[in-house]
Each structure stands twice: as structure tokens, then as C-alpha cells.
Amino acid sequence: MTVLVAILLGIVEGLTEFIPVSSTGHMILTAKLMGIDEQSDLLKTFEIVIQLGAILAIAVVYRGQIRRMLGLSPKTMKRGNAPSKQLNLLHILLGITPALLTAYFARDYIKELFSAETVLLALIVGGGFMWFSEWIRKKRVPTTETVDDLTYKQAFLIGIYQIISVLWPGFSRSGSTISGGMLSRVSYRAAADFSFIMAIPIMLAASGYELLQSYKQFDWHAIGFFVLGFLISFMVAYAVVVFFLKHIQKITLKHFAVYRFLLAALFWFFVMR
Numbered sequence: 001m002t003v004l005v006a007i008l009l010g011i012v013e014g015l016t017e018f019i020p021v022s023s024t025g026h027m028i029l030t031a032k033l034m035g036i037d038e039q040s041d042l043l044k045t046f047e048i049v050i051q052l053g054a055i056l057a058i059a060v061v062y063r064g065q066i067r068r069m070l071g072l073s074p075k076t077m078k079r080g081n082a083p084s085k086q087l088n089l090l091h092i093l094l095g096i097t098p099a100l101l102t103a104y105f106a107r108d109y110i111k112e113l114f115s116a117e118t119v120l121l122a123l124i125v126g127g128g129f130m131w132f133s134e135w136i137r138k139k140r141v142p143t144t145e146t147v148d149d150l151t152y153k154q155a156f157l158i159g160i161y162q163i164i165s166v167l168w169p170g171f172s173r174s175g176s177t178i179s180g181g182m183l184s185r186v187s188y189r190a191a192a193d194f195s196f197i198m199a200i201p202i203m204l205a206a207s208g209y210e211l212l213q214s215y216k217q218f219d220w221h222a223i224g225f226f227v228l229g230f231l232i233s234f235m236v237a238y239a240v241v242v243f244f245l246k247h248i249q250k251i252t253l254k255h256f257a258v259y260r261f262l263l264a265a266l267f268w269f270f271v272m273r
Contacts, residue, residue: 003228005034010050010229014236017054018196019244020130020175020256021263025119028169029267032116042222048207049226053233055203061241062197065147086148087197094152095159095177095194096202102166103206113169116272120264122170127260129164129171130253133179137188144186147193157184158194162202173199179253189248196241 012030016023027047036043059066067073069088103110144150161180165173174195181191244251 003225005036006046006225006229007232008034009046010053010232011236013047013050013054013229014057014233014238015240017051017233017237018058018174018199018241020126020172020178020253021260022119022123022126022165022170022172022175023051023054024114025123025170025172028114028119029116029263029271033271044210046222046226046229048211050229050233051203051207053230054237055200055207057234057237058196058241059200060238061245062193062200065193065197066200087150087194090152091150091155091194092198092201094156095162095198096205098156098159099162099166099173099202100205102163106167110167110169113167116267118168119170120268120272122168122172123260123264126165126168126171126175127257127264130175130179130260131257133182134253134257137182140185142182142185142187142190144190146187147190147197150186150190150194154181154184154186155194158186158191158198162198173202175253175256182253188252189245192245192248 009027009030012026013023016026031037031043064073065087068086069092144154158177158180161176161183162173163176165171165176174192177195177198178188178191181194182188186194
């Protein structure tokens with residue numbers, strides 16, 4: 001672990017965690033490109049820590065929505081002033097349960113798939129899936145425009161689509177959920193909002209579980225690098241999400257699909273061969 005490694009991995013995590021390009025895939029490819037042991041206990045713990053930085057960033061961006069869901073917003077705390085339709089904790093529970101159950105029961109199988117070859121294939125297939133969802137979006141008018149209009153059925157369907165990314169490292173959690181939302185007739189913006197908000201509990205659960213498994217291998221001599229990576233991941237993730245949401249109508253899933261295709265091709269020809 002060096003300052004340069006901490007900075008680069010923190011940037012990669014922040015850049016890729018919430019946009020549909022797969023942060024897990026990018027971390028695996030970056031480690032391979034830098035000649036770092038992908039199975040290193042120190043690296044695994046470091047990745048968990050910087051992922052927590054990215055989670056904090058999304059919690060800050062959606063702090064208003066989170067307060068409303070928890071009933072802590074001044075408006076919703078007033079009696080009789082709660083909106084008739086609003087994203088609530090049941091939507092989140094329906095969205096995260098399929099993925100959490102899959103991750104728990106298939107965790108050993110999933111760990112065996114962490115390789116550059118698996119990621120490259122997932123980048124291509126996932127890009128094709130995103131391209132298809134964009135094509136469908138132009139064919140059908142969405143029935144759900146905002147995240148507060150989301151139905152329980154749509155939340156659960158998005159959770160089912162999320163299973164793909166759980167079982168296939170490199171497919172992208174946000175890519176599968178945003179695409180799944182669009183295929184379920186949810187607008188692009190609403191699907192992105194739900195994907196980002198839903199990421200908080202599911203990533204906290206996954207990171208917390210992994211941290212409990214690896215905390216004994218934590219190297220306190222590297223605490224400075226962990227703090228550095230955490231801060232960089234937080235700042236970069238915050239900037240990326242704010243920029244993405246501001247320009248979401250201009251940055252379609254097709255743009256991310258093209259990037260995934262190009263990355264897979266370049267990495268295969270110049271690194272893997």
C-alpha cells in the first residue's frame with residue numbers, strides 16, 4: 001500500500017461506484033493493471049473502507065429524501081401534512097431483499113468469479129442489456145415519472161433485476177437496477193434515484209459483513225492510507241453523482257454501454273493478450 005495506490009483506487013471507486021460501469025469490475029481491472037494481488041487481505045479491507053466513503057457521499061446527496069422516508073423532515077412530521085404518495089422504507093425493503101438473500105446464499109460461488117476475464121465478459125453483456133433497455137424506453141411511455149410515484153411491484157422487480165449484478169461481478173449494480181427500472185416502465189431519472197438510494201442499505205450490509213470477516217487482518221500501520229482513500233472516494237463519488245443527476249437527460253445508458261464495450265476491447269487486446 002502506497003500513497004499513489006490509495007489515491008488511484010480511491011478515485012476509481014468514487015468514479016465508478018454509482019454510474020453503470022461496475023465499480024467492482026474496475027477495481028479488479030485496476031488491481032491487475034497495477035500488478036496488485038487481487039486476493040490480498042489488505043486490499044480487500046481497503047476496498048471496503050473506500051466503498052464506505054462512496055456510500056457516505058450518496059447519503060449526503062439524498063439526505064432530504066432519506067429524512068422524508070424516515071419521517072424526520074419538518075413537513076412530514078407535521079400531522080396531516082404527509083404526501084399521499086412517497087417513497088418509503090417498504091419500497092427499499094422490497095428492492096434490496098432479493099439481492100441480499102442471493103448474496104448471502106451464493107457468497108462462496110460469487111467469490112470464485114472475481115477475475116478479469118469474468119469482468120470483461122460482464123462489461124460486454126451488461127452493456128448490451130443497457131442498450132436494449134434504452135431501446136425499450138423509446139418505445140414505451142413510462143408510467144412512473146418520479147421516485148415517489150414508484151409502486152411496490154416496480155420496486156420488487158428492480159430488486160429482481162439487481163440479482164444479475166450480484167451473481168456476475170462486472171455487470172454493474174446501478175446498470176442492472178436502472179435498466180430494470182426502465183424495463184418496468186419507470187422513468188430514467190426515477191430509476192436512477194431509486195438505484196442510488198437503495199444502494200445505501202445494500203452496500204452498508206455487504207460492506208459491514210465483509211468488514212466483520214476481514215477486520216482481524218486490518219493493518220493499523222496503514223491507517224493513513226485508509227483515511228486518504230476514504231476521503232478521496234467520498235469527494236469523487238459526491239461530484240460524480242451530482243454531475244450525473246444534473247446532466248442525466250444528456251448522458252444516456254447508451255453512452256455507458258459504448259464505454260463498457262471500448263474498455264473491454266482495449267483491456268483484452270493490450271493487457272490480457
